[in-house]
Amino acid sequence: MRQRPLGVVTRGTTNPNRLRRVDNWLVETCGDALRAAADPLVVDLGYGATPVTAVELRARLATGVRADVRVVGLEIDPVRVAAAQPAADPPGLAFARGGFELAGLRPALVRAFNVLRQYDESEVADAWRTVIERLAPGGLLVEGTCDELGRLGSWVLLDATGPRTLTLAAKLTTLDSPAQLAERLPKALIHRNVPGERIHDLIRALDDAWHAAAGYAPFGPRQRWLRTVTAVKQAGWPVLDRPRRWRHGELTLPWPTISPT
Numbered sequence: 001m002r003q004r005p006l007g008v009v010t011r012g013t014t015n016p017n018r019l020r021r022v023d024n025w026l027v028e029t030c031g032d033a034l035r036a037a038a039d040p041l042v043v044d045l046g047y048g049a050t051p052v053t054a055v056e057l058r059a060r061l062a063t064g065v066r067a068d069v070r071v072v073g074l075e076i077d078p079v080r081v082a083a084a085q086p087a088a089d090p091p092g093l094a095f096a097r098g099g100f101e102l103a104g105l106r107p108a109l110v111r112a113f114n115v116l117r118q119y120d121e122s123e124v125a126d127a128w129r130t131v132i133e134r135l136a137p138g139g140l141l142v143e144g145t146c147d148e149l150g151r152l153g154s155w156v157l158l159d160a161t162g163p164r165t166l167t168l169a170a171k172l173t174t175l176d177s178p179a180q181l182a183e184r185l186p187k188a189l190i191h192r193n194v195p196g197e198r199i200h201d202l203i204r205a206l207d208d209a210w211h212a213a214a215g216y217a218p219f220g221p222r223q224r225w226l227r228t229v230t231a232v233k234q235a236g237w238p239v240l241d242r243p244r245r246w247r248h249g250e251l252t253l254p255w256p257t258i259s260p261t
C-alpha cells in the first residue's frame with residue numbers, strides 16, 4: 001500500500017506528555033502480553049518530528065512492565081530517522097527507517113499514534129493487516145489518535161485476529177462534553193460519526209448521559225464521568241469492566257459494538 005510521510009501535525013515542538021494517557025493504558029492493558037513475550041520488543045511506528053514520545057514510551061515500559069524492554073522507533077521519513085539518532089540508547093532504544101512492514105521486525109507490541117489519520121479511510125484495513133501479520137505470537141497493535149496536548153484521544157487495540165476494542169479517553173478537568181471525542185476518533189471511525197453508525201449512537205449516548213449527570217458537576221468532573229459511564233452501561237452498552245480506568249476518563253468497548261456498519 002501507499003505509505004507517505006506527512007509531518008503537518010508535528011511541525012514545531014511535540015508535547016512530551018502527549019501520549020502519556022495511552023502509555024499508562026498500555027502498561028495496564030498490554031503489560032502482561034509484554035511480560036510473557038520471548039523477546040520484549042516494542043515498535044513506536046511513526047514517532048514523528050522528534051523522538052520524544054519514543055523516549056517516553058521506553059521509560060514508561062522499562063519502569064512499569066519490564067526493565068529489558070527494547071523500543072525501536074520506526075519512521076518513514078529518513079530525515080526524522082537521522083534527527084533521532086542522538087536520542088538512541090541501545091539496546092533499549094533505537095531508531096530506524098520503516099513503515100507498516102515494520103522493517104522486518106517481529107515486535108510483541110506496536111504503538112502507532114497519529115499516523116493513520118494522514119491516510120484515507122480506505123487504506124486503514126490494509127495498514128492494520130500489514131502490521132498485525134508481522135507481530136510476534138500473541139503480539140498487539142495499538143493504533144489511535146489524540147490532540148496536541150493529549151487531552152482527547154482514542155485508540156483501537158488489535159491482535160492477530162483484527163480489532164478487539166475501542167478506547168475513548170479524555171482529560172476530565174478540561175472536558176466540556178463527550179461529543180468533543182468525535183474530533184479525535186481513529187481513522188477507521190472518524191468519518192462514521194453520522195446517523196446510522198454505531199459510533200455515532202455511542203457518542204450521542206455518552207453526551208446525553210453527561211448532560212443528564214450535570215447534577216454531579218459540583219462533585220467534580222470525575223464523579224460526573226463515572227455517573228456517565230455507569231448510565232451508558234446500564235443502557236446496554238457493553239462497557240468493559242475497568243472502573244479503575246474509568247476514573248482516568250477512559251471507556252473501552254468491544255470493537256463489534258462500534259465498528260462501521
Ligand SMILES: C[S@@+](CC[C@H](N)C(=O)[O-])C[C@H]1O[C@@H](n2cnc3c(N)ncnc32)[C@H](O)[C@@H]1O
Nearest residue numbers: 003004005009046047048075076077099113114
Ligand atoms: C503526526 S506524526 C505523529 C508523531 C507521534 N507518533 C505522535 O503521536 O506525537 C506522524 C508521523 O508518522 C510518519 N509516518 C507516516 N506514515 C508512516 C508509515 N507508513 N510508517 C512509519 N511512519 C509513518 C510521518 O513521517 C510522521 O512523522
